[in-house]
Amino acid sequence: MTIKLYGTPKSRSARCLWMLEELAIAYENVAVNFADGGTQAPEYLAINPNGRIPALEDNGLVLFESLAINIHLARKYGAAKGLWSETFDDQSRTVQWSIWAMTEGEPPIVRTLMHRMFLPEGQRTEAEAVAGEQAFRKAVGVLDGALRDRPYILGNTFSVADLNIFGVLGSNHRALRTPFLDGLDPRELQRVSPLELDSPPNVARWARQCGERPALERVLAMR
Numbered sequence: 001m002t003i004k005l006y007g008t009p010k011s012r013s014a015r016c017l018w019m020l021e022e023l024a025i026a027y028e029n030v031a032v033n034f035a036d037g038g039t040q041a042p043e044y045l046a047i048n049p050n051g052r053i054p055a056l057e058d059n060g061l062v063l064f065e066s067l068a069i070n071i072h073l074a075r076k077y078g079a080a081k082g083l084w085s086e087t088f089d090d091q092s093r094t095v096q097w098s099i100w101a102m103t104e105g106e107p108p109i110v111r112t113l114m115h116r117m118f119l120p121e122g123q124r125t126e127a128e129a130v131a132g133e134q135a136f137r138k139a140v141g142v143l144d145g146a147l148r149d150r151p152y153i154l155g156n157t158f159s160v161a162d163l164n165i166f167g168v169l170g171s172n173h174r175a176l177r178t179p180f181l182d183g184l185d186p187r188e189l190q191r192v193s194p195l196e197l198d199s200p201p202n203v204a205r206w207a208r209q210c211g212e213r214p215a216l217e218r219v220l221a222m223r
């Protein structure tokens, strides 16, 4: 059995390293980095023509998109560990929440970061940054409602659905944080990243549980 995860722990690849650590299966982490142009090298583009990390090779199957990779890994290797639900409806909810995290959760985070940090100063617009914060708060409110009557998003146990949501909306966690935010003092962090906003109570409780997973600690140790 050969599983290769292309990417570096200081990138969105951390989401998949977390999944692999939860599964406790054998894998190789092939160090491909965007910072040194590795994602644009011809040999990597042959694996992921998008030129982005992560990518997965699992016994001949090649996949890109971090959350799709995690769903695949959970479906194939995670049922015994409760990471992949056995019910059809919960499998559909898992796909729903994963797509939701990527479409409703990630863009507002990036929008605020772009307009408070990444764009050249002359191109930043405060209104855009605030719009990102507002959209993020709205998404977090939806999640808070869904967690009202349950510890985890599908019910009583942690699954790939939680991992995928926290992998995106919890990406201020030390093990998941973009390296561009490393070293910022807490006030500057709060200014540039909507992830630092206070969470409503159900999300705060759930985020604490997700953030304390030992598998995530192991990802932190890889950074």
Ligand SMILES: N[C@@H](CCC(=O)N[C@@H](CS)C(=O)NCC(=O)O)C(=O)O
Binding pocket: 011, 012, 013, 034, 039, 051, 052, 053, 054, 064, 065, 066, 067
């Ligand atoms: N939606 C993709 C996004 C992947 C992505 O944007 N990865 C960044 C690193 S965190 C990347 O590889 N960037 C390289 C580049 O843009 O050249 C996923 O979640 O896998």
